[in-house]
Amino acid sequence: MAEAGLTALRAAILAAFPDLADARFTLLTDGWESQAVDVDDRLIFRFPRFERGVAALQREARLLAVIGPALPVAVPRTRFHPGPPCFAWHAKLPGTSLLAAGYARLPEAARQRLAEDLAGFQAALHRLDPALLRQAGVGPLWEWPAPGAILQQALPRLPAGLRRAATRLAGDCAALPPDPGGLVFGHFDTHGWNLAFDHAAGRLHGVFDFGTSGFGPLHRDFLAPSFIAPDLTRRMMAQYEALTGLRLDRDRIALLTGLQRLMEFGEATEAQIAEFGLLQNLQDWIPHLP
Structure with a gap:
C-alpha cells in the first residue's frame, strides 16, 4: 500500500472525525506494520502499511473486546473505520515506547x-x-x-x-x-x-x-x-x-x-x-x- 504523509493521514482522520479539526496531529514513524498518528496525546490512529494489515486491523478490534478482561496487562479498545482509507483507532495508553x-x-x-x-x-x-x-x-x-x-x-x-x-x-x-x-x-x-x-x-x-x-x-x-x-x-x-x-x-x-x-x-x-x-x-x- 502507498505510504502517506501526515497531511494525507490528517485529512483521512478529519473526514471521519471533523470535531478533531483543532487538535494537534503528530506522525509516529516507528511502526513496521502500520503508520500511526497521535492526536492530542490522547488518541492513536493506525493506517496499515501493507495490504495484509487491513484484515488484521479489523480482526484486532474484535479480538481485544474478547481478551482484554482476561489479561494482566492493559490493552487498548480498538475500533475499525472501513474507509477508504481504512484505519483503526483507540484511546492512547499512558506511557511511551521502550527502546x-x-x-x-x-x-x-x-x-x-x-x-x-x-x-x-x-x-x-x-x-x-x-x-x-x-x-x-x-x-x-x-x-x-x-x-x-x-x-x-x-x-x-x-x-x-x-x-x-x-x-x-x-x-x-x-x-x-x-x-x-x-x-x-x-x-x-x-x-x-x-x-x-x-x-x-x-x-x-x-x-x-x-x-x-x-x-x-x-x-x-x-x-x-x-x-x-x-x-x-x-x-x-x-x-x-x-x-x-x-x-x-x-x-x-x-x-x-x-x-x-x-x-x-x-x-x-x-x-x-x-x-x-x-x-x-x-x-x-x-x-x-x-
Missing part, C-alpha cells in the same frame, strides 16, 4: 519487573480458550517463507562479509524440527514500539498493536523483545518457564530471531532499510547465533 537506550538506563529491579510483566502477559495469552478466539476471528499467524527463499531474497543486497553467516543461519533454520511447544495464541510482536512504558516509574502500563497476533509456534512469541535488549529476552524466558513449567529452546529462539531479521531486511525497500536500521539489526544479532 534499547531506555532499557539500558533502567535499574535492575525495573528490568526484572518488566520481564515478569511481559512473561505473565504471554503466559495469559497462551492459556486463552482457542474456541473463543476463533469465534472472534483469530486465525493462523502469518506464515514465513521457507528459510531458503528468505536467504535468496536477501542475499543480493547483503554485504559480502555477512553472506556466509546468513547462509549458515538459513540452513540451520531449515533443519529445525516442528516447534516442540506446538501452536499457541500469542501477540508475536512485543518489541518496544508496541509497549506503553512509564520511564519515570520504570513500569509497563500496557501492550498494544495486536494486528499480527494469531495462532503460531510458541517459540516465535519470544523474538521481538530482543529489539529492546537480549537481556530482556533472557529474563522473560526464565520467568515464563517458572510460570508455566515449560522448557524453552533458547537456540531455536536465537535462530528464529536471526531469520526474522534476515527476512525483514530482504523484503524491505532501501528507504525502509535505512529508516529502521535493518542491516544493523541483522549484524547485531550474528554474535547471538548458536
Whole structure:
C-alpha cells in the first residue's frame, strides 16, 4: 500500500472525525506494520502499511473486546473505520515506547519487573480458550517463507562479509524440527514500539498493536523483545518457564530471531532499510547465533 504523509493521514482522520479539526496531529514513524498518528496525546490512529494489515486491523478490534478482561496487562479498545482509507483507532495508553537506550538506563529491579510483566502477559495469552478466539476471528499467524527463499531474497543486497553467516543461519533454520511447544495464541510482536512504558516509574502500563497476533509456534512469541535488549529476552524466558513449567529452546529462539531479521531486511525497500536500521539489526544479532 502507498505510504502517506501526515497531511494525507490528517485529512483521512478529519473526514471521519471533523470535531478533531483543532487538535494537534503528530506522525509516529516507528511502526513496521502500520503508520500511526497521535492526536492530542490522547488518541492513536493506525493506517496499515501493507495490504495484509487491513484484515488484521479489523480482526484486532474484535479480538481485544474478547481478551482484554482476561489479561494482566492493559490493552487498548480498538475500533475499525472501513474507509477508504481504512484505519483503526483507540484511546492512547499512558506511557511511551521502550527502546534499547531506555532499557539500558533502567535499574535492575525495573528490568526484572518488566520481564515478569511481559512473561505473565504471554503466559495469559497462551492459556486463552482457542474456541473463543476463533469465534472472534483469530486465525493462523502469518506464515514465513521457507528459510531458503528468505536467504535468496536477501542475499543480493547483503554485504559480502555477512553472506556466509546468513547462509549458515538459513540452513540451520531449515533443519529445525516442528516447534516442540506446538501452536499457541500469542501477540508475536512485543518489541518496544508496541509497549506503553512509564520511564519515570520504570513500569509497563500496557501492550498494544495486536494486528499480527494469531495462532503460531510458541517459540516465535519470544523474538521481538530482543529489539529492546537480549537481556530482556533472557529474563522473560526464565520467568515464563517458572510460570508455566515449560522448557524453552533458547537456540531455536536465537535462530528464529536471526531469520526474522534476515527476512525483514530482504523484503524491505532501501528507504525502509535505512529508516529502521535493518542491516544493523541483522549484524547485531550474528554474535547471538548458536
